[in-house]
Amino acid sequence: MSLDGLEKKKTIDLRKKHIGPSCKIFFSHDPIKIVKAKGQYMYDEKGQRYLDCINNVAHVGHCHxxxxxxxxxxxxxxxxxxxxxxxxxxxxxxxxxxxxxxxxxxxxxxxxxxxxxxxxxxxxxxxxxxxxxxxxxxxxxxxxxxxxxxxxxxxxxxxxxxxxxxxxxxxxxxxxxxxxxxxxxxxxxxxxxxxxxxxxxxxxxxxxxxxxxxxxxxxxxxxxxxxxxxxxxxxxxxxxxxxxxxxxxxxxxxxxxxxxxxxxxxxxxxxxxxxxxxxxxxxxxxxxxxxxxxxxxxxxxxxxxxxxxxxxxxxxxxxxxxxxxxxxxxxEDLQGNALRVGQYLTNVLEKQKEKHPLIGDIRGRGLFVGVELVKDRVKLTPATAEAQEVIYKLKEQHVLLSADGPHRNVLKFKPPLCFTTEDADLVVEKIDPILKELEEALGLKANNSANTENEKRRKLSTDENGHSGLHYSNEGVQEQTKQRKRMKT
Amino acid sequence: MSLDGLEKKKTIDLRKKHIGPSCKIFFSHDPIKIVKAKGQYMYDEKGQRYLDCINNVAHVGHCHxxxxxxxxxxxxxxxxxxxxxxxxxxxxxxxxxxxxxxxxxxxxxxxxxxxxxxxxxxxxxxxxxxxxxxxxxxxxxxxxxxxxxxxxxxxxxxxxxxxxxxxxxxxxxxxxxxxxxxxxxxxxxxxxxxxxxxxxxxxxxxxxxxxxxxxxxxxxxxxxxxxxxxxxxxxxxxxxxxxxxxxxxxxxxxxxxxxxxxxxxxxxxxxxxxxxxxxxxxxxxxxxxxxxxxxxxxxxxxxxxxxxxxxxxxxxxxxxxxxxxxxxxxxEDLQGNALRVGQYLTNVLEKQKEKHPLIGDIRGRGLFVGVELVKDRVKLTPATAEAQEVIYKLKEQHVLLSADGPHRNVLKFKPPLCFTTEDADLVVEKIDPILKELEEALGLKANNSANTENEKRRKLSTDENGHSGLHYSNEGVQEQTKQRKRMKT
CATH class of the missing domain: 3.40.640.10 (Type I PLP-dependent aspartate aminotransferase-like (Major domain))
Known part of the structure; x- marks a missing residue:
């Protein structure tokens, strides 16, 4: 038994016994037991700190x-x-x-x-x-x-x-x-x-x-x-x-x-x-x-x-x-902070987009930001499994983020409004190598306009939609959409 | 402005302006402003104490x-x-x-x-x-x-x-x-x-x-x-x-x-x-x-x-x-208290029923008690206005009770479970003279089996159902119902 209460296994067992199974838990194969929280941070039963990018309910910071x-x-x-x-x-x-x-x-x-x-x-x-x-x-x-x-x-x-x-x-x-x-x-x-x-x-x-x-x-x-x-x-x-x-x-x-x-x-x-x-x-x-x-x-x-x-x-x-x-x-001028830190977060994410073909779109207003992951910037093939992978890998590094949208491929930032530019840097620094690794596994390359159909077919074996000589660019949404339209016609 | 905040009139004005008019208030012609509460008591902005017989939400006592x-x-x-x-x-x-x-x-x-x-x-x-x-x-x-x-x-x-x-x-x-x-x-x-x-x-x-x-x-x-x-x-x-x-x-x-x-x-x-x-x-x-x-x-x-x-x-x-x-x-054995005080309350109310023809039925389990007021114990004519009168008169004497049911003629007791036998005595002592006065106005008399149709018609001018030589008894529900059945046949 930990200092803070039941052993984690006991908590899980009791939950299985007495809580409706339709009530899902984050990271179900290894859920987190949170025992306290402050500002934009949550702490597990061992005192491990997590940066919270998702709890929009704790609007002015946990336990203000x-x-x-x-x-x-x-x-x-x-x-x-x-x-x-x-x-x-x-x-x-x-x-x-x-x-x-x-x-x-x-x-x-x-x-x-x-x-x-x-x-x-x-x-x-x-x-x-x-x-x-x-x-x-x-x-x-x-x-x-x-x-x-x-x-x-x-x-x-x-x-x-x-x-x-x-x-x-x-x-x-x-x-x-x-x-x-x-x-x-x-x-x-x-x-x-x-x-x-x-x-x-x-x-x-x-x-x-x-x-x-x-x-x-x-x-x-x-x-x-x-x-x-x-x-x-x-x-x-x-x-x-x-x-x-x-x-x-x-x-x-x-x-x-x-x-x-x-x-x-x-x-x-x-x-x-x-x-x-x-x-x-x-x-x-x-x-x-x-x-x-x-x-x-x-x-x-x-x-x-x-x-x-x-x-x-x-x-x-x-x-x-x-x-x-x-x-x-x-x-605390939290609306102003949302504007400033939100803009900062969007800017650093935009720089990630330049590096990472998996990032199809960055969109946000203040501290409401979405990062849509796609396996193909022209066809917008949703990178659903990859988004899940990002979430899980971040959790291992004690950052809480979630993915949503109809294809569950949009990383959702909606942190407490006391979120700082340092927090933004921290999460983006951790996302960077995760995306890089995923892209390597998928065979995606930044600015890879020479990527051939055969190469893509070989490497994107899990992508049912991966076909025809598409190229990955770091252009904006409008340019991508134009390409998509041209393909359709 | 009172010590505790806005003047009551200001509170009422703001409420009219900003709160949905479908949200009703108790005693709308002279609502109560409550600023604190403890146990089975609530206090208004002037420090006046009210005995609370209705707030079943404050189950173990207000602000325990x-x-x-x-x-x-x-x-x-x-x-x-x-x-x-x-x-x-x-x-x-x-x-x-x-x-x-x-x-x-x-x-x-x-x-x-x-x-x-x-x-x-x-x-x-x-x-x-x-x-x-x-x-x-x-x-x-x-x-x-x-x-x-x-x-x-x-x-x-x-x-x-x-x-x-x-x-x-x-x-x-x-x-x-x-x-x-x-x-x-x-x-x-x-x-x-x-x-x-x-x-x-x-x-x-x-x-x-x-x-x-x-x-x-x-x-x-x-x-x-x-x-x-x-x-x-x-x-x-x-x-x-x-x-x-x-x-x-x-x-x-x-x-x-x-x-x-x-x-x-x-x-x-x-x-x-x-x-x-x-x-x-x-x-x-x-x-x-x-x-x-x-x-x-x-x-x-x-x-x-x-x-x-x-x-x-x-x-x-x-x-x-x-x-x-x-x-x-x-x-605090509050379930036991509900049983004991509830039984006491029901007993003292039963004694009231012996005195008061307006009381048609007492029913309850623990501290869930209803007192159904009727203008006629055989026809069960609901004493709706009279129930409202009881509620308003009790409020003037700083006791909070309510009336409900399809005819709004059932006095509802559902106090915090820390309610005492002294509280029960207090509310019943206050109800007694109110019922007496109402009965006098209506011309109802306890055990008045000789009450004639003419007398009743004259006195019960507001009662559309008041007719035929009914008599008021202090018999139990079963006896009353038998009489009612005999009348129907």
């Missing part, structure tokens, strides 16, 4: 003392429901409102991103009187049953996948791998027109649109950044059809994108959603979340006559913690 | 120091998700399992009763491959959209109430006001046969049953205690049809009923649900809850291939708090 203090003090004073008046509730709502456009003024406090997104659907259904929902390809919006229905990321995993007849899936506005690429000047319009087409089809079936829902930047979907102007045009089409626009900021809000507090604001000041949902980071790990909407939507929801009561939502402890998180973001 | 300490310490050490190994998770699961029958061995940790009941439905759907759900009249199972569908308590409030075609509502097994009363020796069978009939109708429509769901004791539905043997028979019918039995213990579990730890155990040792959901009391206010099921159901859920991940569920802080709550229940 100001947040812990606020929570602990309020826990000792009062923790009850919102049927009693309390200052924390209204002061927190006021503070949140101040970060948002004026018309987003009414809050509902709930306990998780899933509860928030489900409530957003209920608000949309009640306000519009319509039922149908448009969601994005690869989207993930939560684990309750209503959200599995609108999460292709989840429902595509089911063997007997059966899509709700009122849910419609629009293409992900992914300008790297998606239907329309970044070299197309009207990519935003092209993707928005896909939504318009869906609306027309829905109307032909006699259905009506209640809402379009999207993460402001797709996270699990592969760190996708929609082209500017896309949300404005989608909102126009959806509102014309009587629906509302729900921006899911559960993973990407609260200053992570650096230049703005909310990721939807990256689209420009002329875009305001009708409903915004927030979650993971807002309590730095405390179970809390929020839905903010307009007075009009809120009044319509009330007009049903049905009370909305959430036992834990908006309790004084959650609100005290929420206020402390906002204070820390301000006091 | 052991629970606060456990939460605060773990918050400062580590708060992360269950993709890392942690002892708190497995030790808590093990402790919970020890309170349950052996076959209920697999836990899923989530954040709220709503998340728990939604997951229970997902488990049932996946395990059975069927879709239809049988729920009880007046049931409330949570606020997410899937649960509104199975909560007649909620969906009956909607003006355009539209029942899901896969949801079927069975009569509430209420032996006081329901279809079959306590004088019927086979009430359990009669109510269970109603479920059997529903199953047959469902089968005729070509549908199949996934689950029967019920609170082990109906709370919002009016503090209803099902007759012993009902659950066994329902489970037999439901399982024969390929469905599972979900026992919702969110409000009633964790020792509240005194004689047992779980309310479903009141039915006898021969009854074991397939899925148990728990919530409100388990974290003493911390947002956490749990679903426990059998290995078979858990394996079937995993076989879908879909991971179940809940960002906050089962985090080390929640589990530390959960463990502390279980420790306090044991250390």
């Amino acid at each position: 003392p100001d947040v812990v203090k606020a929570g602990a003090e309020q826990m000792g004073l009062l923790n009850t429901n919102t049927r009693f008046l309390h200052d924390n509730l209204v002061l927190y709502a006021q503070r949140l409102q101040a970060t948002l456009p004026d018309k987003l003024s009414v809050c509902y406090f709930v306990n998780s991103g899933s509860e928030a997104n489900d409530l957003a659907l209920r608000l949309a259904w009640q306000y519009t009187g319509n039922k149908d929902i448009i969601t994005l390809e690869n989207a993930y919006h939560g684990h309750v049953s209503s959200l599995i229905d609108i999460s292709p990321y989840k429902f595509h995993q089911l063997s007997d996948a059966e899509q709700s007849h009122f849910v419609h899936v629009a293409p992900s506005p992914d300008v790297y791998r998606g239907k329309y690429s970044a070299d197309r000047p009207d990519a935003a319009t092209a993707y928005a027109d896909e939504v318009k087409d869906i609306i027309e089809k829905v109307h032909k079936k006699g259905h009506k649109i209640a809402a379009f829902i999207a993460e402001s930047l797709q996270s699990c979907g592969g760190q996708v950044i929609p082209p500017v102007g896309y949300f404005q045009q989608v909102a126009e089409h959806v509102r014309k059809a009587g629906g509302v626009f729900i921006a899911d900021e559960v993973q990407v809000g609260f200053g992570r994108v650096g230049s703005q507090f909310w990721a939807f604001q990256l689209q420009g000041d002329d875009f305001v959603p009708d409903i915004v949902t927030m979650g993971k980071p807002i309590g730095n790990g405390h179970p809390m979340s929020c839905v903010v909407t307009t007075r009009e939507v809120a009044e319509a929801f009330m007009s049903s006559g049905m009370e909305y009561f959430n036992t834990f939502g908006g309790n004084p402890v959650s609100c005290a913690i929420g206020l402390a998180v906002l204070d820390v973001i301000e006091k | 120091p052991d629970v606060v300490k456990a939460g605060a310490e773990q918050m400062g050490l580590l708060n992360t998700n269950t993709r890392f190994l942690h002892d708190n998770l497995v030790l808590y699961a093990q402790r919970l399992q020890a309170t349950l029958p052996d076959k209920l061995s697999v836990c899923y940790f989530v954040n709220s009763g709503s998340e728990a009941n939604d997951l229970a439905l997902r488990l049932a759907w996946q395990y059975t491959g069927n879709k239809d759900i049988i729920t009880l009249e007046n049931a409330y199972h949570g606020h997410v959209s899937s649960l509104i569908d199975i909560s007649p308590y909620k969906f009956h409030q909607l003006s355009d109430a539209e029942q899901s075609h896969f949801v079927h509502v069975a009569p509430s097994p209420d032996v006081y006001r329901g279809k079959y009363s306590a004088d019927r020796p086979d009430a359990a069978t009669a109510y269970a046969d109603e479920v059997k009939d529903i199953i047959e109708k469902v089968h005729k429509k070509g549908h199949k049953i996934a689950a029967f769901i019920a609170e082990s004791l109906q709370s919002c539905g009016g503090q209803v205690i099902p007759p012993v043997g009902y659950f066994q028979q329902v489970a037999e019918h439901v399982r024969k049809a390929g469905g599972v039995f979900i026992a919702d213990e969110v409000q009633v579990g964790f020792g509240r009923v005194g004689s047992q730890f779980w309310a479903f155990q009141l039915q006898g040792d021969d009854f074991v649900p397939d899925i148990v959901t728990m919530g409100k009391p388990i974290g003493n206010g911390h947002p956490m809850s749990c679903v426990v099921t059998t290995r078979e159901v858990a394996e079937a859920f995993m076989s879908s291939g879909m991971e179940y991940f809940n960002t906050f569920g089962g985090n080390p802080v929640s589990c530390a708090i959960g463990l502390a709550v279980l420790d306090v229940i044991e250390k």
